[in-house]
Amino acid sequence: MRSPIPFIHCVVVLLALLCSTMASAQPAEAQGTDYRALAAALEDEHTRRVVIEELRRLDALSPSEELAPLPPAEELAQEAPSGQSAEQVSFARRMAAFTSGLAGSMGGQLASAGQALSRLFASSDSSSSVKVDFSGLWSAVFNLAIIALATFAAFFVLRRLSGRAYSALNDWATAGSERLTMVRTIVAVSVAALVDAFVVAVAYLLGQAVSVQLAEYVGANGTRLSLFLNAFLIIELIKVGLRTVFANRYPALRLAPLDADQAAYCNQFFARLVGAVGYGILVLVPIINFNVSPALGSALSTAITVVAAVYTAIVVIKNRVTVRQRLEARSTAIGGSSGSLVYVLAKVWHLLVIAYALLVVAVTLVQPATALPFVVFATLKTLAYAGGGLLLLVILRQLIGKEIHLSEGLNASMPLLQARLNTYIPTALKLVRLLLIIGVVVMSLDAWAVFDLAAWYASAQGSSTVSALVDILIILAVAAAVWIALASAIEHRLTPSADVEPAAAARATTLMGLFHSTLAIVIVVMTTMIALSEIGVDIGPLIAGAGVLGLAIGFGAQKLVQDVITGVFIQLENAMNVGDFVDVGGNSGTVDRVGIRSVALRDLYGTYHIVPFSSVGAVSNFTRDFGNHIGEYGIAYREDIDFAIEQLKAAFEELEKAEIGENILAPINVMGVVALADSSVNIRVQIKTKPGMQWAVGRAYNRLVKLYFDKAGIEIPFPHTTLYFGEDHQGNAPAANVRISDRANVVSTQE
Numbered sequence: 229m230r231s232p233i234p235f236i237h238c239v240v241v242l243l244a245l246l247c248s249t250m251a252s253a254q255p256a257e258a259q260g261t262d263y264r265a266l267a268a269a270l271e272d273e274h275t276r277r278v279v280i281e282e283l284r285r286l287d288a289l290s291p292s293e294e295l296a297p298l299p300p301a302e303e304l305a306q307e308a309p310s311g312q313s314a315e316q317v318s319f320a321r322r323m324a325a326f327t328s329g330l331a332g333s334m335g336g337q338l339a340s341a342g343q344a345l346s347r348l349f350a351s352s353d354s355s356s357s358v359k360v361d362f363s364g365l366w367s368a369v370f371n372l373a374i375i376a377l378a379t380f381a382a383f384f385v386l387r388r389l390s391g392r393a394y395s396a397l398n399d400w401a402t403a404g405s406e407r408l409t410m411v412r413t414i415v416a417v418s419v420a421a422l423v424d425a426f427v428v429a430v431a432y433l434l435g436q437a438v439s440v441q442l443a444e445y446v447g448a449n450g451t452r453l454s455l456f457l458n459a460f461l462i463i464e465l466i467k468v469g470l471r472t473v474f475a476n477r478y479p480a481l482r483l484a485p486l487d488a489d490q491a492a493y494c495n496q497f498f499a500r501l502v503g504a505v506g507y508g509i510l511v512l513v514p515i516i517n518f519n520v521s522p523a524l525g526s527a528l529s530t531a532i533t534v535v536a537a538v539y540t541a542i543v544v545i546k547n548r549v550t551v552r553q554r555l556e557a558r559s560t561a562i563g564g565s566s567g568s569l570v571y572v573l574a575k576v577w578h579l580l581v582i583a584y585a586l587l588v589v590a591v592t593l594v595q596p597a598t599a600l601p602f603v604v605f606a607t608l609k610t611l612a613y614a615g616g617g618l619l620l621l622v623i624l625r626q627l628i629g630k631e632i633h634l635s636e637g638l639n640a641s642m643p644l645l646q647a648r649l650n651t652y653i654p655t656a657l658k659l660v661r662l663l664l665i666i667g668v669v670v671m672s673l674d675a676w677a678v679f680d681l682a683a684w685y686a687s688a689q690g691s692s693t694v695s696a697l698v699d700i701l702i703i704l705a706v707a708a709a710v711w712i713a714l715a716s717a718i719e720h721r722l723t724p725s726a727d728v729e730p731a732a733a734a735r736a737t738t739l740m741g742l743f744h745s746t747l748a749i750v751i752v753v754m755t756t757m758i759a760l761s762e763i764g765v766d767i768g769p770l771i772a773g774a775g776v777l778g779l780a781i782g783f784g785a786q787k788l789v790q791d792v793i794t795g796v797f798i799q800l801e802n803a804m805n806v807g808d809f810v811d812v813g814g815n816s817g818t819v820d821r822v823g824i825r826s827v828a829l830r831d832l833y834g835t836y837h838i839v840p841f842s843s844v845g846a847v848s849n850f851t852r853d854f855g856n857h858i859g860e861y862g863i864a865y866r867e868d869i870d871f872a873i874e875q876l877k878a879a880f881e882e883l884e885k886a887e888i889g890e891n892i893l894a895p896i897n898v899m900g901v902v903a904l905a906d907s908s909v910n911i912r913v914q915i916k917t918k919p920g921m922q923w924a925v926g927r928a929y930n931r932l933v934k935l936y937f938d939k940a941g942i943e944i945p946f947p948h949t950t951l952y953f954g955e956d957h958q959g960n961a962p963a964a965n966v967r968i969s970d971r972a973n974v975v976s977t978q979e
Contacts, residue, residue, distance in 0.1 A: 432464075469615075816829070908945040
């Protein structure tokens with residue numbers, strides 16, 4: 229059983245001929261009845277001949293030539309003698325069936341074209357001959373030549389007059405600061421494209437005016453003239469886009485990173501290709517179809533496509549090395565993953581272009597009537613999407629590469645804000661770049677009918693996916709903004725000034741790290757939960773599980789929780805800082821590190837102590853605000869106390885004049901006699917010093933006190949020992965064995 233496609237095609241041809249006949253040949257009052265118009269169309273000899281020729285061409289086609297897509301596996305499974313299922317039909321067999329159909333289609337088109345040419349040049353008395361009105365054909369060609377000459381003349385004159393506008397835009401784009409170069413370039417290129425499109429539109433309108441005059445005074449067919457004018461409008465607007473990318477005369481209006489010669493070469497190549505294919509298929513082929521034979525027109529359309537593909541392949545092969553070198557240099561300049569992709573593209577770009585040209589030829593051979601318009605519009609859409617995406621990628625790459633600089637005041641109050649902005653904003657722009665690439669790919673697939681974007685978005689799954697993606701992006705943006713704002717506020721509040729003491733700076737650094745860590749954990753957890761809820765994940769069990777886990781951790785790690793909480797309050801109360809000498813948990817030493825759950829001390833012997841905050845009952849800080857040296861000096865009972873106090877004050881006066889005296893904050897405070905000890909009278913003094921300097925000042929003062937007491941002859945008591953050898957009943961002492969030693973020998977005597 230034959231496919232119904234030829235019948236449908238025939239109906240479409242009849243309707244098209246009917247519409248064209250009703251629009252151009254029939255009077256206005258005859259367009260009201262469809263049956264009358266259809267009868268009039270069939271009575272016309274030329275229309276009837278075209279329909280008969282189309283029916284003969286469709287009858288000559290084989291079923292394999294009528295089906296363009298890859299044969300379904302179900303059809304091949306039905307033809308299999310082995311009875312294999314559709315799932316068992318291999319892709320190789322389907323490709324073989326497709327190529328077989330492609331070869332059959334090519335043979336069918338060549339056969340149809342041969343039959344049309346044979347009937348065209350057959351003898352006039354043959355029943356199969358096709359009569360061609362050469363006089364009408366030459367008249368149509370002459371009228372088209374007139375309208376083409378008038379339209380192109382108007383177009384070139386207007387282009388010449390608009391040259392000053394392009395030159396002014398080029399000068400404006402190159403002037404000004406470098407920071408706004410991209411913005412000025414985009415504005416200048418957009419305005420230049422609008423001016424160029426306006427020139428094309430004006431030339432098109434002038435051509436329409438000339439076509440009206442030709443139709444009125446010469447009797448030219450307005451439909452044929454409109455064929456050319458519509459083709460002119462479409463092709464020249466495409467060339468406007470080409471001139472936007474490859475403007476060779478105005479470098480500032482050129483989007484492609486090429487020099488003038490390379491831009492001119494690319495512009496000429498694409499302009500020739502678009503002009504030849506466009507005017508051939510949109511003008512010449514319809515005229516051949518209408519006046520000679522649809523089979524011949526189809527063969528001509530295929531020949532134009534094949535010639536264009538061969539020409540493209542030749543140019544690509546000729547320039548493959550030059551383009552490859554430029555792309556490799558570009559990949560080196562870009563670097564990273566993008567540079568790697570550009571490097572791979574440099575190696576295979578010519579193969580991709582040739583494969584695309586072969587694909588266009590194959591689709592044209594399989595479906596000559598509908599494939600080429602689809603390919604053209606899909607290609608234009610893809611180029612438009614890729615060009616717009618590439619332009620945005622260039623802008624994003626320039627924005628990513630630019631570093632943000634804040635004022636000195638902001639850097640002083642919030643020192644990490646500039647680094648944070650230079651980290652998060654480029655990351656966000658990279659995410660936008662990735663989404664842009666995905667969008668270009670999806671829209672390009674939609675242009676080639678591989679993916680129906682509109683239908684997918686109209687479905688519940690598509691709309692929910694897009695909505696969830698947008699919500700997640702907004703959530704991430706808000707979370708980043710909240711983090712930047714709160715972290716900057718913490719830095720502004722805790723960042724010490726330049727003249728602050730080292731202790732305060734250390735405390736601020738510790739608190740800043742603690743608050744940053746806590747804030748980051750809270751924001752990450754909340755953002756993750758909200759994002760999961762947006763994509764449809766039920767976060768109720770997660771929250772419940774987190775609560776149970778937190779409760780278990782709380783019971784199992786009470787000490788850890790106590791360490792953290794105690795450490796937070798110790799830091800908030802500024803109990804100790806790095807560099808302080810403290811006594812905590814039974815250990816004394818200099819604070820080496822203050823963490824979230826413990827403090828590290830280094831004692832005088834160099835021993836490193838780690839004391840958890842849970843074991844800290846009290847903090848004794850010896851280096852907070854100021855220090856006191858408390859000294860007790862004993863003198864003999866026979867010494868004058870007031871004279872000794874005068875010597876203590878004299879020693880302090882000399883201490884103040886010494887280098888270490890700069891650490892003394894107040895005059896000496898003689899607190900008086902504090903004890904009448906067993907062998908001495910103890911006098912206590914107090915010297916107020918800078919924090920941490922009380923021990924050094926005390927050591928220096930003790931030295932001076934010893935010197936002054938010795939000079940004044942004041943005795944500093946020390947323990948005395950009396951040896952008693954005992955007595956007998958007569959009062960005589962026993963003999964003592966005394967040894968007198970010197971450096972040479974030892975002499976023993978007895979008494």
